[in-house]
Ligand SMILES: Nc1ncnc2[nH]cnc12
């Protein structure tokens with residue numbers, strides 16, 4: 001819980017999440033349940049998979065993005081059936097509801113499943129069922145965003161894109177992303193597939209400037225023509241680029257607890273949140289891989305509040321930027337803004 005007096009306001013504030021990997025919401029408990037149901041033994045892959053407790057303990061000591069990804073990919077290998085994917089996403093949506101998430105745009109990694117022999121449709125059908133339930137039973141609107149894995153040969157991305165394309169065209173998927181090992185995998189390697197997507201009117205985002213340098217952010221903007229920047233913590237290293245991002249109102253989807261766990265920064269205070277507010281950069285606060293990084297979205301909001309002591313007005317700016325940078329339609333955006341304004345009015349007059 002936040003120590004701050006703004007805690008009850010932050011808890012009640014309707015939230016939009018744009019940076020959460022569904023596979024990163026796989027809790028150790030669900031991981032062991034699925035592994036046992038699907039007769040999968042993970043302890044032979046890494047001794048930390050001995051028990052949920054041992055695994056949680058290991059999650060406290062990630063040394064880098066790649067160190068985390070090692071566990072992330074082994075963990076998700078217990079996902080086999082459509083119901084596994086549905087259960088995973090439903091688990092996340094119910095947890096998100098308790099943090100007042102009202103709109104969630106969630107990533108997933110199709111290649112990490114098809115590469116193990118799981119059918120693409122199994123993954124998307126399972127996630128889509130959970131999304132439909134989230135809308136009907138929890139009032140949470142959702143968008144699904146498949147990512148290309150940048151540790152895989154770029155030559156594999158057109159095959160993955162061909163599988164996604166009908167769903168991107170129909171709106172079942174909202175756009176494309178790029179994730180996994182950043183260092184040594186500059187964004188421009190994915191230029192071709194991103195330009196094909198752009199020509200078809202498909203929305204684009206990419207992880208950039210998480211472990212990688214600010215040049216990767218510049219390159220992702222220029223070569224991939226992305227509409228959002230995922231993480232983007234290195235943006236403050238380049239004043240001119242930061243000005244451009246502010247002017248173009250490009251949303252930076254920040255993930256504070258992730259950045260600390262993966263040692264991109266030593267503490268939340270080091271993140272350029274004050275700089276972004278001062279320079280007019282639009283950003284949102286997100287959980288990235290909440291089951292691995294010790295906190296869901298509300299924990300991330302609290303960590304930012306502890307570190308920067310923001311005002312209600314500044315949180316209003318963050319909440320409004322999150323809505324503006326979302327990929328839902330204008331009528332949903334207006335409804336989200338009204339919910340946010342109602343909460344702010346209630347707390348301002350209390
Ligand atoms: N924080 C992160 N960075 C890059 N790829 C990821 N995949 C899941 N989480 C990620």
Ligand SMILES: [Zn+2]
Nearest residue numbers: 019179207288
């Ligand atoms: Zn991420």
